[in-house]
Amino acid sequence: MTAAIEPGAEGRLQGLRDALATCWTLLREDPARGVGGALMIFSGAISGPLLGLALAALVGAGAEGRFGAAALAGCWVAVLAVIQLTMGHFTTMVFGVLGERAILATTARLVRATQDGTTLDRQEDPEFADEMSLLRQDVFALHYVVQGLLETLAVVVQMLVTVVLLGRLQPLLMFLPLAALAPYFAGRHATELVERTRKEVEPEQRKAHDLLTLTQQPGPMMEIRLAGLSLELARRQGELINGVAAxxxxxEAVAALVRTAGQVVFGAAYGLALLLVVRDAVAGHSGAADVVLAIVLARQVAVGVTQILSLTLDMQRAGKIGARMRRVLGAAREDAAMTGGTGAAPQALRDGIRLEGVSFRYPGTTRDVVSGLDLALPAGSVVALVGENGAGKSTLVKLLCGLYRPSAGRVLIDGRDLAELDAQAWRDVTSAAFQDFVRFEFPVQQVVGIGDLPSAEDAAAARRALRDAGAEGVLTELPDGLETRIGTSFPDGRDLSGGQWQKLALGRAMMRRSTVLMVLDEPTAALDAQSEHLLFERHLESARRAAEARGAIALFVSHRFSTVSMADRIVVLDDGSVTEQGTHAELMSAGGRYASLFDLQARGYRS
Structure with missing residues (x-):
């Protein structure tokens, strides 16, 4: 996806469409209040030139001794002045309420859109991450920007009315607003300069924010304190912030100079316009009322130009937000359109899963993490993946889960290409526990239950899943059992150890009862060797039952070879390729990489 400013007339037209789309995003949340706010803005704007007419009528009637007409004109002056003074206040109140609703609605829309994709490719695209980061900031300013957009349009209408009235006094005065083009184009150029810089520094700004977030989390803070990294991280964050600020x-300094140059051009034109009015008055071609009207209207042109210059920034920012929203949602629609086929996922496996010539590389990289991989996972088997860090184990797991699509080759499910199956249907028969599991700060029932949404509130199912995960002991330590809220983000939350969090994540993975693929990707890193061994013994029992019932495949990744040895088949990965596979006994007899790693770990336990 591209975040570049679109050039040319088409780009400007698209920018206007994007700005109007942003405006509609806000107004549709409460059409009645939105229309009311818009009417307030336009009534406040149009009252300006009408106030000039009322003042001219008041002066003219007073000069001619028509006191009744002067009194009526004075009443209109008062009414129009009140409208000008109060509409801005009420408009801010209305758009404040609209803004709160729009923030929630737009955020929900973005969440839904960005979660519709089949794979994780978009989430790992740095450019997309920058766009989302900027959009999250922009959403909270949405109502201010949209209010500014409507005010810009209202001031434009005000200027048109003012030009007509000026033309009636002195035809040359109709050209005064043309001088506004100088500050307008100068302001637009300045805005694009600032926006382009903002986009360029966003990666550094995100790095600085990530460092701040890192130093506020209890887990990382322990390592940071022990390693004495606090000052170093503060120094790096300071360098990033100072670089971004500079x-x-x-x-902003260059932009200010550009805007000042535009204002100087208009200031010269404004002074010339006033000289024309005074000249006509001295020559007797106009009366006192006309002079008052000309001065008021000329001043409104000056104020209007300043407003347009200021509000154009909001209008352009509305266009930027709209364009950013269009790109993000467009990318999300592209992802949603890539949901794969419509084929039903198997409820039982006959042959199993086969990978044929599978290669994969992450977005923005040039190196294959998995290359030309051929692998068969027979139906009803328990398979272990082993290999050193970076061998491609987790990537292979995500390919099997359908979270990535191969750059080349195919993943076959009972002979059918995984890409031809409905993505959600395949997820419904797949269950997984990952090393980097999510710490949902919900009541325990929900933390475990959401592993199978239809059974999310089923206490018996949650207890059974925790039992299968060897996590019954966690419940006994919680004051309210399944109803205990966990996590420290809420006052009533109960903190857990890393091992307890991991056991609940395992329980969540055990919730589904009709899976044909169960994946455990380093799910016991926070557990001791004995707990892991007991867990896998339990998992093997349930895996055997699932294998007999529906040919389900159990796949697990572990660095502990005492656990790995229990698998039916062990697959050794190295640099994204399968180098060995077989039973524990077969691989030990072969004396290859697996045997050397096993012996190395065994010696470590004995020492």
């Missing part, structure tokens, strides 16, 4: 200041 580049931003330079861009």
């Amino acid at each position: 580049r931003t200041r330079r861009a």
Whole structure:
């Protein structure tokens, strides 16, 4: 996806469409309040030139001794002045309420859109991450920006009315607003300069924010304190922040000079316009009322130009937000359109899963993590994946789960290409526990239950899943059992150890009862060797039952070879390729890589 500013007339037209789309995003959350707010904005704007007419009528009637007409004109002056003074206040109140609703609705829309994709490719795209980061910031300013957009349109209408009235006094005065083109184009160029710089520094800004987040989390903080990294991280964050601030200041300084140049051009035109009015008055071609009207209207042109210059920034920002929203949602629609086929996922496996010539590389990289891999996972088997860090184990697991699509080759499910199956249907018959599991800060019932949404509130199912995961002991330590809220983000939350969190994640993976693929990817890193061994013994029992019932495949990744040896088949990965496979006994007899790793770990336990 591209985040570049679109050039040319088509780009500007698209920018206007994007700005209007942003406006609609806000107004549709409450059409009645939105229309009311828009009417307030336009009534406040149009009251300006009408106030000029009322003042001219008041001066003219007073000069001619028509006190009744002067009194009526004075009443209109008062009414229009009140409208001008109060509409801005009420408009801010209305758009404040609209903004709160729009923030929630837009955030929910973005969450839904970005979760519709089949794979994780988009989430690992740095450019997409930058766009999402900027959009998250922009959403909270949405109502201010949209209010500014409507005010810009209202001021444009005000200027048109003012031009017509000026033309009636002095035809040359109709050209005064043309001088507004100088500050307008100068302001637009300045805005694009600042926006471009903002986009360029976003990666550094995200790094600085990530460092701040890192130093506020209890887990990382322990290692940071022990390693004495606090000052070093603060230094790096300071360098990032100072670098971003310096580049931003330079861009804003240049932008200010550009805007000032545009204003100087208009200031000269404004002074010339007033000289024309005074000249006509001295020559007797106009009366006092016309002079008052001309001065008021000319001043409104000056104020209007300043408003347009200021509000154009909001209009352009609305266009930027709209364009960013269009790109993000467009990318999300592309992802949603790539949901694969419509084929039903098997409820039981006959042959199993086969990978044929599978290669994969991550977005933005040039190296294959998995290359030309051929592998058969027979139906009803328990398979272990082993290999050193970076061998491609987790990537292979995610390919099997359908979270990535191969760059080349195929993943076959009972002879059918996984890409031809409905993505959600395949997920419904797949269950997984990962090393980097999510710490949902919910009541325990939900933390475990959401592993199978239809049974999310089923206490018996949750207890059974925890039992299968060897996590019954966690419940006995919690004051309210399944109803205990866990996590420290809420006052009533109960903190857990790393091992307890991991056991609950394993329980979540055990919730589904009709899976044909169960994956455990380093799911016991926070457990001791004995707990892991007991867990896998339990898992083997349930895996055997699932294998007999529906040919289910159990696949697990572990660095503990005492656990790995229990598998029916062991697959050794090295640099993204299968180098060995077989039973524990077969691989030990072969004396290859697996045997050397097993012996190395065994010696470590004996020493």
